Amino acid sequence: MDISNMRFPSPLTVTELNQYIKDLIDVNPPLSDIFIKGEISNFKAHTSGHFYFTLKDADSALKSVMFRSSAQKMEFMPENGMKVIAHGRISAFVRDGAYQLYADSMEPDGVGALYIAFEQLKRKLESEGLFAPERKKPLPKIPSVVGIVTSPTGAAVRDIINICRRRFPYAKLVLYPALVQGPDAPASVARGIAFFNETKSADVLIVGRGGGSVEDLWAFNTELVARAAAASEIPLISAVGHETDFTICDFVADRRAPTPSAAAELAVPDTAELKQKFLNIISRERAVLQRTLEGYRQRLLRSSTSRVLRSPMNTIEDRRMAVLALVQRMDPAIQRELEKKRSALASASGTLSALNPMAVLTRGFCAAFSSSGEIVKSVERIKPGDAVVIQMADGAADAVVQSVRPNENDA
Amino acid sequence: MDQETLQKMSFETALARLEEIVGALEGGTAALDDSLALFEEGVALVRLCNGKLDSAQQRIQIVTEENGTMVEKPFDTPAG
Numbered sequence: 001m002d003i004s005n006m007r008f009p010s011p012l013t014v015t016e017l018n019q020y021i022k023d024l025i026d027v028n029p030p031l032s033d034i035f036i037k038g039e040i041s042n043f044k045a046h047t048s049g050h051f052y053f054t055l056k057d058a059d060s061a062l063k064s065v066m067f068r069s070s071a072q073k074m075e076f077m078p079e080n081g082m083k084v085i086a087h088g089r090i091s092a093f094v095r096d097g098a099y100q101l102y103a104d105s106m107e108p109d110g111v112g113a114l115y116i117a118f119e120q121l122k123r124k125l126e127s128e129g130l131f132a133p134e135r136k137k138p139l140p141k142i143p144s145v146v147g148i149v150t151s152p153t154g155a156a157v158r159d160i161i162n163i164c165r166r167r168f169p170y171a172k173l174v175l176y177p178a179l180v181q182g183p184d185a186p187a188s189v190a191r192g193i194a195f196f197n198e199t200k201s202a203d204v205l206i207v208g209r210g211g212g213s214v215e216d217l218w219a220f221n222t223e224l225v226a227r228a229a230a231a232s233e234i235p236l237i238s239a240v241g242h243e244t245d246f247t248i249c250d251f252v253a254d255r256r257a258p259t260p261s262a263a264a265e266l267a268v269p270d271t272a273e274l275k276q277k278f279l280n281i282i283s284r285e286r287a288v289l290q291r292t293l294e295g296y297r298q299r300l301l302r303s304s305t306s307r308v309l310r311s312p313m314n315t316i317e318d319r320r321m322a323v324l325a326l327v328q329r330m331d332p333a334i335q336r337e338l339e340k341k342r343s344a345l346a347s348a349s350g351t352l353s354a355l356n357p358m359a360v361l362t363r364g365f366c367a368a369f370s371s372s373g374e375i376v377k378s379v380e381r382i383k384p385g386d387a388v389v390i391q392m393a394d395g396a397a398d399a400v401v402q403s404v405r406p407n408e409n410d411a
Numbered sequence: 412m413d414q415e416t417l418q419k420m421s422f423e424t425a426l427a428r429l430e431e432i433v434g435a436l437e438g439g440t441a442a443l444d445d446s447l448a449l450f451e452e453g454v455a456l457v458r459l460c461n462g463k464l465d466s467a468q469q470r471i472q473i474v475t476e477e478n479g480t481m482v483e484k485p486f487d488t489p490a491g
Binding site for chain 2: 142144152161164165169170171172173174175176177195199271274275278279281282284285286288289292293296
């Protein structure tokens with residue numbers, strides 16, 4: 001369509017014009033798939049998750065938006081002043097009559113290759129499990145020696161020393177002077193970490209440097225440093241650059257500190273806090289001890305106020321009363337028993353006297369006893385001339401048998 | 412524990428012993444006489460630890476190479 005001679009036949013509404021321009025832009029293929037480089041300004045991460053910002057260079061500015069779906073996938077948080085290469089499409093926002101970039105991805109400009117290297121190494125070490133939480137060693141509560149691997153002239157060492165001096169002068173600080181930027185930095189930092197491990201001369205390590213450009217911090221993104229940090233048997237705190245700088249060394253370290261100062265605070269306890277803790281221990285122990293004492297006191301009180309100890313005579317009296325009560329209970333029982341026995345005895349003796357063979361003698365019978373004292377019950381047992389004793393109720397008579405006559409009908 | 416042994420104790424040893432005492436006291440297994448002795452020892456240890464903290468002068472060393480071996484030397488701090 002040749003539009004060189006086209007004119008709008010009548011006045012357009014603003015919306016119609018803006019829509020027309022939007023359509024013009026949208027059908028232009030290069031604008032729908034475009035890389036733009038510039039510096040971020042007016043950056044705003046909206047609560048909706050969308051990013052709003054302006055890309056600018058020395059002379060010009062471009063309004064930009066990145067919707068949440070893309071913003072979520074960002075590997076880094078954009079910041080004002082950051083130079084980036086953004087990808088997306090250009091379109092117009094009809095309501096405002098403004099065209100803008102609808103970005104779907106973004107990379108830091110100028111470090112593209114480093115950025116890729118960073119991501120690659122990160123993925124590699126992560127897949128080896130070097131970032132695993134279970135590999136992280138706890139930091140010592142009270143270190144005697146803090147090993148520091150950093151530049152002896154930078155701000156980092158000064159910050160670390162100042163914080164340690166303020167918080168915990170008790171610990172000795174040993175600095176391994178390392179190169180922290182430039183081509184020899186990775187080997188130098190790795191040697192520092194290895195030195196403390198080989199000599200076992202520190203309880204905790206701080207490895208890092210102060211802030212700088214991505215290139216300045218690069219040593220801490222190298223495999224050499226990452227592997228040295230991962231191999232450290234001494235708990236290691238990584239402290240590289242500022243809060244927003246993340247390095248591979250941070251991921252491998254047992255702890256990441258946002259800054260060298262923060263690393264020092266992680267490495268050593270605060271003397272004042274420590275003393276407070278001691279105070280707490282003492283007061284807690286005093287309380288425990290008092291509870292124990294109170295427990296003993298109660299037990300002692302219970303025993304010492306018992307009746308036995310208070311008046312021992314009481315218990316003797318008690319026993320006596322018990323015996324008495326028993327006697328009283330026993331007495332009628334015994335009386336009854338005696339009475340029973342007594343009457344039984346009386347009836348038995350009555351019966352007995354009735355059975356006394358000599359009792360018949362009182363009725364006029366006699367009994368004859370032989371000389372050997374046996375009662376003569378049959379004529380068979382005596383013969384004439386035998387001496388016998390004739391027993392009567394009131395006495396006895398000695399006699400001699402004259403003759404023996406058996407009963408006739410018995411013969 | 413007599414004063415001499417106590418004074419010779421390092422901060423770390425004293426702290427470890429203190430933790431041991433706390434454990435014993437809170438476990439409630441110690442006999443009363445022992446508890447009292449332990450408590451006294453704990454108080455003495457805390458005093459010792461506090462004293463050591465108060466009197467500590469931070470030593471700052473730097474590792475340097477001398478004749479092929481690494482040695483520690485006092486570090487002139489770039490104090491700020």
